[in-house]
Amino acid sequence: MRRLVPLATLFTAACATAPQQQPAPQPTVIAPISESRGTIIGLTAGELVQRFGNPSLQIREGSSLKLQFRRRNCVLDAYLYSPPSGGVQRVSHVDTRNVMGADMNEQSCIATLQIP
Numbered sequence: 001m002r003r004l005v006p007l008a009t010l011f012t013a014a015c016a017t018a019p020q021q022q023p024a025p026q027p028t029v030i031a032p033i034s035e036s037r038g039t040i041i042g043l044t045a046g047e048l049v050q051r052f053g054n055p056s057l058q059i060r061e062g063s064s065l066k067l068q069f070r071r072r073n074c075v076l077d078a079y080l081y082s083p084p085s086g087g088v089q090r091v092s093h094v095d096t097r098n099v100m101g102a103d104m105n106e107q108s109c110i111a112t113l114q115i116p
Contacts, residue, residue, distance in 0.1 A: 039094070039106065039107070039110070040078060040094060040110060041091050041092070041094065042090050042091060043078075043090065043091050044080075044088050044090055044091075045065065045080060045089060048067055048078055048091070051113075051114055051115065052069040052076075052113045052114065052115060053069070053115050055067040055069055056069060056070045063081070063082055063089075064079060064080065064081050064089075065080040065081075065089055066078070066079050066080075069113050070113075071113055072099065073098060073099065073109075073112050074096060074097070074099070074104055074109035074112045075096070075097050075098070075099060076094065076095070076096050076106075076109050076110065076113055077095040077096075078093075078094055079093040079094070079095075080092065094106060096108075097109075
């Protein structure tokens with residue numbers, strides 16, 4: 001009887017189904033958001049330069065890029081990253097503040113910075 005217990009365990013294990021592999025998640029494609037909404041998420045560096053002129057500061061860190069635009073009332077930091085599948089860097093995050101460092105409304109800052 002003692003010999004049957006290990007054999008029964010092996011037999012039960014052999015009948016178990018193999019775990020099914022989960023399908024790989026599909027990358028999310030973020031489309032640029034309409035400029036009429038007052039945001040710059042999704043824009044490229046070239047589009048930012050067309051809109052605000054040359055940045056006052058440009059920092060590369062690894063594969064990311066930070067562009068800073070400033071005027072007397074506002075400072076805007078735009079952080080650009082390449083999509084996971086590769087391609088053109090686009091704005092993924094924006095910080096806006098006044099020259100004293102206090103948070104500022106993003107849409108007001110964008111309106112201040114835009115080239116007429």
